[in-house]
Amino acid sequence: MGILNLTPDSFSDGGELAHAADAVTRARAFVAEGATWLDMGAESTRPHAAAISVQTELDRLLPALEAVLGAGLEARVSVDTRRAEVAEAALALGAHAINDVSALSDPDMAPLVARAQVPIVLMHWAGPAPVGGGHGVHYASVVDDVCAQLAHRRDIALAAGIARHNIWLDPGLGFGKGHHHALALTRHLGAVVALGQPVVFGPSRKRFLQSIVGKPAQGCDAATAAVCCVAAMQGAAVLRVHSPGAVRDAARVGAALRLA
Ligand code: HH2
DSSP states (O other): OEEEEOOSOOTTTTTSOOSHHHHHHHHHHHHHHTOSEEEEESSOOSTTOOOOOHHHHHHHHHHHHHHHHTTTOSSEEEEEOSOHHHHHHHHHHTOOEEEETTSSOSTTHHHHHHHHTOOEEEEOOOSSOOTTOOTTOOOSSHHHHHHHHHHHHHHHHHHTTOOGGGEEEEOOTTSSOOHHHHHHHHHTHHHHHTTSSOBEEOOTTOHHHHHHHTOOGGGOHHHHHHHHHHHHHTTOSEEOBSOHHHHHHHHHHHHHHHHO
């Protein structure tokens, strides 16, 4: 899954896709590199990102989404939003899935997705500290706690009428998790897979990788590929990354190792 951030302020690629045509160019390149999903988001979740209105999110998202959907690419498109109003507009344009980092915080999201019969990613996000932060969030065991909370969100989605196969789970690396939490969730991703839903894994260029390899975000695609291999080996279904070409072979190796 290739990330298309339509934001001026995302932590690794903010401002790169200012026009719909830029999004189409990058989407086409991602598909040529092997991406089968494109994830389009218009609100950054990095620490201290400015809060934006629904209208600003729609204004950034819809022209680019329409252009990407109309480009005839061999890929499906998910929309990264926590707002049902934005999700509804995106689904009306033809988006194929919703990626909700807040796991149904908007009460209108679950009924909307149930009616639309599309996949929704429910991501784990503990506490107020988003990407890169884990300070102040206490876990008895990060793996057990994340699994229990994801299972709970899955049950809420099921009760709202979302089909089981349309509920995808994501441990939410960086969202209320520090370095060691990210490593533990990567090493033990199989526990999330064992919940029985498709698992999305989003380590791309995140701070735990930056600190391991001592490089800024843009220098972390090889490190991203390394952890994606480990995730694929444990059965991750979708790898959400900024550089799908760098990750595709690593994911294939991981998937092959899983069968060895
Ligand atoms: N991470 C980010 C945003 N959305 N969605 C899922 N399902 N999983 C993730 O790990 C995830 C996500 C943060 O990364 P990015 O989109 O690159 O940054 P920003 O939030 O600054 O736009």
